[in-house]
Every structure is written in C-alpha cells, then in structure tokens.
Amino acid sequence: MEKQKVAISIGDLNGIGIQLALENHKKVSQIAEPIYCIDSIMLEQAAEKLNIPVPNHFRTVEEIAPSFEIKPGKVTKESGAYAYASFLKAVQMAKAKKVDAICTLPIHKKAWELAGVHYKGHTDALRDFFKCDAIMMLGCPKMYVALYTEHIPLKEVAGSIDEEKLTQFLIDFYHTAKPATSVAVLGLNPHAGDDGVLGDEEKMITQAINNANQFLSTQCSALNAPFEGPMVPDVAFTPNTRKYYTHYIAMYHDQGLAPLKALYFDEGINISLNLPILRTSVDHGTAFDIAYKRAKLNHLSYFNAIQYIVGV
C-alpha cells in the first residue's frame, strides 16, 4: 500500500523541532512519506549546528523564506517568520492535495508576534484560513481534552461562555471526535459554581449540554445523551472519575491542559478537529532551554502525531 504523504512544517528553527525531524526521519519514513518544509540551506545550517548528518532521502521544499542565522534558544523575528512561512507551505500543499495531511513542529508565539504574524498559534490560523470553527484537542487514547476557549487571556474566559456557541462547539466536537463513550464537560467555577454560590456560568453550560444532547438525539434516536456535566473541574481528573471518561471538554486552556500534560506530556499529541484538512502536532513547545545542546529528546509525541495521521 502507498504510504501517506505528510507535509511537516519545521517549526521554530531556534528550538528542538529540527532535531526531532532529523532524529526520527528513518522511523517516520517507515510508516509515512514525509516532506519537510525547510530549504536545503537552512537544513544544512541546522544539521551542522546539531552535528547530526542529514539522513538519506530527507525530502525538502525550496523557497520557504529568506535564510537567517539560527540562534539556538533565542526568540527572533527571523525564526518566527521562517516558521510561519514553513507552516503556510505545508497548508498550501494540503490544500492542493499534494499531501494527505500536515504535522506541525512547535513554533514560538512571541517569535510569530515579532514577525508580524497576528495569529496566536496554528489552530487559530487554520480557523481563519479555512473559515471553519476548528477545535483544539490534545491527548492520547487514554485521555483527550478539547478546549472551548484556547489562546485568550484568562480574564476573558468567563465572558466567552455563551450558550449558543458552546452548543455548536459540542455538536461539532461530537461529529468530528466521534467519542465512543460519554464526554465530560467541565464547569467553569470552583466546584462548578456550587449551585450558584461561586458563580453562575454553569447555568449556560448546563443549557448548552442539554441543547447538544437533544439535537444529537434527533439525529440518532439510539444515542443516549453523550455529554455529561457541568462536572466539578477538580474532581473530573481524579483517578476514579477518569475510569469513566476518555474525552473531556475544558472551558479554558490550563483547566484541561495542566492535568493532561501532568499525566501524558510524553505521549500526547495535538489534533485540529473540524477542518477540511488533517493536522496534528506535538503537544510540547520549542524547548529553547535544551535546543542544540545534544539533549536526549522525548520523541514519542512527534512520532504519535505522525502515527495518528497514518492510522486515520
């Protein structure tokens, strides 16, 4: 059978992404056909700095963005611009159906900002490119967490809880994540508001859960209310509760990702749902603290991100 073609955006070249790409090429090539969105000049520079030979059949793409000097572990505008251009190239290849999916190596958000990119990350860029309500979901088969709000300041979270939007989010999530068991929807406030004593956003969350369950039951009468909640956030991730759920909906970034990364940082991946293209990513960042230091990296997140594509 023909291997799936995957465009790999190279991420921030001042970080660990390129080391992951070089060290995993042989293994990745056994299950997929990777095309790396980096040009030969930048590839040679990175490989030399890392003292890792460029593997055979490491297929690259020319004319990404102007070459620049790699500064290990530094936040630079040039590296941000290159990372963004590499991501754009991967998206273009997917749009043109030259590849089956894209896998993104980590970018640095400040470097994107310095380069004038107004997106906070890949997900909101993809949302804009495809005019679709992309959903950010991270995790592994033992536990997936989707984020209702993601890269916004914490002070804006409560005001973003909206019955209609959350209802649509839940319906989209159900159709694209296809959870096999009940999904735990978290409350926002401590103790999920404790019946209005500690906040009342849970009223809207309850309504959205009911709306989504009702809508989905009209589509499939055999379906028995897939969404449950609002669950008390500090209890939802206890070992006992996790026996019953693999899929969680968090109201904000760290509510869901702090427990997820505490449990499954090494193996977790990031999947963009509800888009016309398939995009996965590592669940970690640029790791500037260990970039170009011959550090022994964790490869699992990257490999799992490729394996998810191949397995779909």
Ligand SMILES: NC(=O)c1ccc[n+]([C@@H]2O[C@H](COP(=O)([O-])OP(=O)(O)OC[C@H]3O[C@@H](n4cnc5c(N)ncnc54)[C@H](O)[C@@H]3O)[C@@H](O)[C@H]2O)c1
């Ligand atoms: N997919 C992405 O593009 C993505 C994902 C997460 C964070 N980020 C961005 O990355 C930048 C840095 O984020 P951060 O410092 O908070 O988190 P980070 O994940 O880069 O680093 C956190 C810690 O984990 C270690 N680490 C990360 N990946 C590792 C690996 N594969 N092997 C071994 N150790 C590893 C780092 O050395 C560091 O000590 C930020 O701008 C953040 O927004 C991007």
Ligand SMILES: N[C@H](C(=O)O)[C@H](O)COP(=O)(O)O
């Ligand atoms: N929230 C993600 C994480 O913590 O891993 C990360 O910032 C990546 O986001 P994008 O997929 O939007 O780049």
